[in-house]
Amino acid sequence: MSAADDCLFCKIVRGEIKAAVTYRDDRTVAFKDIGPKAPLHELVIPVEHIASLAYSCPAPRDIPTLLTFLESIDPIELRLHMLGYYVRQHRRATPPEVIYAAAHGDLEAQRKLIRTSFPEDASWQKSLRWILSLEAVAAKERLLEIVHGWYDEVFHEQEAHVLPILERDVEARRAAQATLTPEQLIEACTGWEYVPEPGIRRVLLVPSYILRPFNGDAESGDTRIFFFPVSDESINADASAPPVRLLRLAKALADERRLRILRKLSGGSYTLQEIADDLGAAKTTIHHHLILMRSAGLVRMRMSDKRYSLRQDAFDHLEDLLKGYLQPPPPPG
Numbered sequence: 001m002s003a004a005d006d007c008l009f010c011k012i013v014r015g016e017i018k019a020a021v022t023y024r025d026d027r028t029v030a031f032k033d034i035g036p037k038a039p040l041h042e043l044v045i046p047v048e049h050i051a052s053l054a055y056s057c058p059a060p061r062d063i064p065t066l067l068t069f070l071e072s073i074d075p076i077e078l079r080l081h082m083l084g085y086y087v088r089q090h091r092r093a094t095p096p097e098v099i100y101a102a103a104h105g106d107l108e109a110q111r112k113l114i115r116t117s118f119p120e121d122a123s124w125q126k127s128l129r130w131i132l133s134l135e136a137v138a139a140k141e142r143l144l145e146i147v148h149g150w151y152d153e154v155f156h157e158q159e160a161h162v163l164p165i166l167e168r169d170v171e172a173r174r175a176a177q178a179t180l181t182p183e184q185l186i187e188a189c190t191g192w193e194y195v196p197e198p199g200i201r202r203v204l205l206v207p208s209y210i211l212r213p214f215n216g217d218a219e220s221g222d223t224r225i226f227f228f229p230v231s232d233e234s235i236n237a238d239a240s241a242p243p244v245r246l247l248r249l250a251k252a253l254a255d256e257r258r259l260r261i262l263r264k265l266s267g268g269s270y271t272l273q274e275i276a277d278d279l280g281a282a283k284t285t286i287h288h289h290l291i292l293m294r295s296a297g298l299v300r301m302r303m304s305d306k307r308y309s310l311r312q313d314a315f316d317h318l319e320d321l322l323k324g325y326l327q328p329p330p331p332p333g
Contacts, residue, residue, distance in 0.1 A: 052218045114129065192215065
């Protein structure tokens with residue numbers, strides 16, 4: 001288990017390069033194009049696939065090396081990465097031979113890929129259709145244009161603000177690594193209850209500034225990559241301000257529907273659909289509430305079956321956080 005490497009795509013995901021983000025979730029990031037081809041042109045990037053490319057970049061994994069690496073990749077190989085050919089979750093949803101044929105331009109395979117590759121995920125479908133609308137060479141040129149553009153026009157002015165946040169978070173996570181098991185550390189970072197998987201020998205944890213409060217995951221060979229929100233303490237360096245975690249807990253609890261969800265979870269673990277059915281609400285609405293509560297550390301999700309459960313320790317810490325903040329500061333000198 002290790003901290004994130006210093007590469008451009010991870011910087012986009014972590015938020016070191018701050019895009020004009022219009023949408024983000026666990027799988028994709030959408031942002032305004034810096035070279036738009038239409039008045040309302042956005043790009044939807046599949047985070048998990050791009051991150052696996054960044055991980056494959058040779059040392060020293062800095063921006064110039066990554067650009068050179070991307071330029072050297074065969075356009076079809078790059079397209080296979082972007083379509084999820086090397087991600088087990090995608091190969092389970094769509095036979096790998098279909099993804100392979102779609103990457104090579106087979107129209108029937110492309111139609112089948114669109115039908116079978118997470119059709120309920122609107123953001124991924126938008127990304128998928130965008131990738132397939134371009135020839136492989138054109139897709140590679142467009143991706144390189146995006147990366148060069150963000151490197152030249154955005155990155156430098158954001159680095160000084162975001163890097164200290166990420167450095168504080170990495171330092172804190174490495175300190176926690178000495179006292180937690182790998183599974184406990186993953187849950188502390190992501191709120192996901194992770195069970196070791198066959199074929200996975202290494203886990204890479206990548207703190208993210210821009211994806212807050214979402215998580216993300218990717219694969220690269222025998223390595224599982226998790227993106228997780230930087231901690232509240234890493235963001236706020238002002239000792240006199242209320243702890244961001246306290247604010248997040250208070251906000252999470254200050255809603256009737258979220259309290260009802262917590263009450264249900266006090267009796268066991270449930271899927272998103274079961275919670276939505278019990279409360280008579282849309283899955284998208286309940287998912288929004290669960291993300292807020294997971295970000296606050298109130299609930300966890302078991303990755304193997306997507307069941308949510310309560311994290312009792314968060315309630316135990318709430319009183320301590322409040323009392324700690326309300327204590328008067330020590331006198332100067």
